[in-house]
Amino acid sequence: MTEHRPLDPPASTTIATIANDVGVSIATVSKVLNGRTDVAPDTRARVEASLDRHRYQRRGRKPSGDGRIDLVFHEFDVGWAMEILRGVEAVTSEAGIRLAVSQLDGAHRPPARWLDVLLTDRPLGVLFVLCHLAEAQQMHLRRQGIPFVVVDTDSATSAAVPTVGSNNWNGGLLATRHLLELGHRRIALISGPPDVLCSRARAAGFQSAHDEAGVAVDRELVRYGGFLATAGHDHGLRLLRRPDRPTAIFAGSDIQAMGVLRAARQCGLRVPEDLSVIGYDNLPVSAWTDPALTTINQPLRDMAGIATQMLLGLARGIEPATSRIDLVTELVVRESTAPPAHLR
Amino acid sequence: MTEHRPLDPPASTTIATIANDVGVSIATVSKVLNGRTDVAPDTRARVEASLDRHRYQRRGRKPSGDGRIDLVFHEFDVGWAMEILRGVEAVTSEAGIRLAVSQLDGAHRPPARWLDVLLTDRPLGVLFVLCHLAEAQQMHLRRQGIPFVVVDTDSATSAAVPTVGSNNWNGGLLATRHLLELGHRRIALISGPPDVLCSRARAAGFQSAHDEAGVAVDRELVRYGGFLATAGHDHGLRLLRRPDRPTAIFAGSDIQAMGVLRAARQCGLRVPEDLSVIGYDNLPVSAWTDPALTTINQPLRDMAGIATQMLLGLARGIEPATSRIDLVTELVVRESTAPPAHLR
Known part of the structure; x- marks a missing residue:
């Protein structure tokens, strides 16, 4: 089913490929991948462009976090958010995984700073509710091998982003x-x-x-x-x-x-x-x-539960059978x- | 104001005091304090009894967690829990501190296993909502230097436990x-x-x-x-x-x-x-x-916000001016x- 995963890198793309392409050392590419700050901005930009061009994705890396997933709400609205939280927590508590919660004050995209904090403190994965990442932020998370799933009623998300919604x-x-x-x-x-x-x-x-x-x-x-x-x-x-x-x-x-x-x-x-x-x-x-x-x-609870199971699967390296699930409305x-x- | 903190140990209680009292090595006391499992159950029990008797409390230890507090709900009930969550999140997001959320399925005391998981993965502090720790669990957290605050409408909690409620x-x-x-x-x-x-x-x-x-x-x-x-x-x-x-x-x-x-x-x-x-x-x-x-x-939001500020203060070693705050009902x-x- 590789034809449904257009953002996967060719299997041959390695850090060496990127280093060679940009004309820098492997150590420099590694620094950029690890979010280190001791790389010249210009060099960083060229390495990131090459990573994007090659659709580089860190593979097979074991989650090094503390067994936590991040649940990010668009906002804590009345009723809705609690139903989602119940659905997610039922799955994480069963799996013995910690659940961190935040909200974006009504914004639909997390601010740049948010991603920096996330990367210094790796979760197993991130669940977005009614919000989503900009394309560049998505690439960044993919490169770090941190999976993410979206819970959204919006049925037009890209097929490359695992999403659970309803019809x-x-x-x-x-x-x-x-x-x-x-x-x-x-x-x-x-x-x-x-x-x-x-x-x-x-x-x-x-x-x-x-x-x-x-x-x-x-x-x-x-x-x-x-x-x-x-x-x-x-x-x-x-x-x-x-x-x-x-x-x-x-x-x-x-x-x-x-x-x-x-x-x-x-x-x-x-x-x-x-x-x-x-x-x-x-x-x-x-x-x-x-x-x-x-x-x-x-x-809503089922949507949240299924999205959480999908995310925990991805964190263990299991690709979902389908990237877009819409549950039935009645x-x-x-x-x-x-x-x-x-x-x- | 030491007379208001009856659970504080005398300043002279050290690990050596405990080791001497029980007749074991300092290393053994240290293992018990750090939750290590390679201590004979009988020895552990005697060390813990001595720690309790001496009201031993680890002092001045810097929080070694990842800048996270744990928010523990009695249950995710309708309406109430979301207001509390809003109040807590407003303070933690402002402080750049991660917020982990869990619930006890309606129980008023966390199970024993819960404390083990918490201690392997230290938070800055723990906020309990309509639930609380057994006395032995409280002692355990105090010994580890992890502060906790209770949000409760129950105005009969011990003066030794910082609590925010309403009248x-x-x-x-x-x-x-x-x-x-x-x-x-x-x-x-x-x-x-x-x-x-x-x-x-x-x-x-x-x-x-x-x-x-x-x-x-x-x-x-x-x-x-x-x-x-x-x-x-x-x-x-x-x-x-x-x-x-x-x-x-x-x-x-x-x-x-x-x-x-x-x-x-x-x-x-x-x-x-x-x-x-x-x-x-x-x-x-x-x-x-x-x-x-x-x-x-x-x-509810104010109660949650004040409790969170109290907890973050305690994590920085600042004792609250009063351990029991009741907000006004109108x-x-x-x-x-x-x-x-x-x-x-």
Whole structure:
């Protein structure tokens, strides 16, 4: 299956190949590989360029860390991050491996300094949640033989990066089909930010379900926002105050759906009698809102557990059978959806 | 202030003192201190007994770890654990210190094996959340010069253990006063498990507020349960189906209060018109329930941040000014409380 691993170096690339290519000593190449600072910047740049050109990857090196993996969150958001942490910890504690946790304050790429700290203090591997490395940072980790896996709902990551996600298009399709089957014809979508691919995948599923049913989507009812409750509340109020208000709203997260429930109440609308609401994620809290949320189950703990197992395998030199796993999303019907008033 | 540090050894206790006391070589005492296994069990036991008797503590040893602290949770419960994690991470990331996370699956004491793993891989310090060490484990960590701090709502921890908590009695008092001032006279309490001291402290605050107002507490309305939504739901249904049902319920957590809200709805009671409900914790979700919860703010992030700063100080050899800090709890009034129906 080497054709699926385009970033692997030809087997013949050694430190000597690089030294020869750049015209420096093997010791100099070794210094660059080990992150030592006693190499002239210009020389370092030429060695790094050659390493990249030759797709050099340190092979068969035993992990020299302390039996730890690093879990890096985009941010500690409400609900989501705890589910991921539970899934990862179940695997690491079973394996007797220490788990270090950090977050990037909402950034999607770690700062340069972060990689320096990581390399002075080698983990067995790194798990990224909703964040990822720049191409140069990826090359750097590969050269050091530190494997990494991404947990992401974004299904467009490179095939070279092992990634565990879930099927967002399918989630969008299932939620929208459920509403259409109940008889709704004016359905609003509040998705996450448009620059996050999972938002667009869900919106595409929303469109596909309409196409199947031969129902036109009113573009006025498709909104993008954050995943927090405030976004659901703000968009919910604007949608529900329209004279041609929707009879159903499909939200981007369970927390966002709680914002929609509040907006409905402020507009004097009962859920589900006057308005159907669907969440996304199936967090524990979604069973306890009033009314309990119909939602799409995103198997966050399983995603995290599988990604951790993949990472521990890579740390032992075992390539995963496939580099991209999407877990199945499912509809969970509770109390917040019903046929629209005119059909009852 | 040596009188406040009863576990400090007399300055003259050295390894030689211990060796002399037990009648073994200095090398043997050193092996026991370093956790080596090549010491006869009987000899080890005698050395450890002497170390304990002399309250031996390794002094002035520089932390030899990798700049990491260990954060140990009782369990990853809903909401609470994430707030603590946020508070700790804010301090460790600022200090450039790695944060390792683990949980004890609901146990309140780490298993014996846990300490062995910790000692082979020294952290700068350990932060325990709602869990703690057995006395022998505490002595062991002290001898190794690894400081630890406890984040706990339980205000009865030993003065020798640095602990950050919050004032639960005050929380119970404030919540109950608020309900009494609104005119409620039949108020129910659903607290946490009775073997958790914070539950009893809040119940004592509940009683004190009644005493202040000259209102008798009906013992039938005082319940103990878990902190989860199901406990709130179960107790809520049982309380609200009584012919002499309470007009207000003070719950043990915001999540538990969500269970009470559901029970009220199932009994056809409106909140706050027919029933007032107060939560505890002031988690982010409490602002988004329907109705938004009146609750007691427990400053979880601040508690975690202060405990972490205390721990990092101890790792640098700085004794905290006081070993027990309780942060203030405050009433947050939202929509779930109102005067009882007969007063409106």
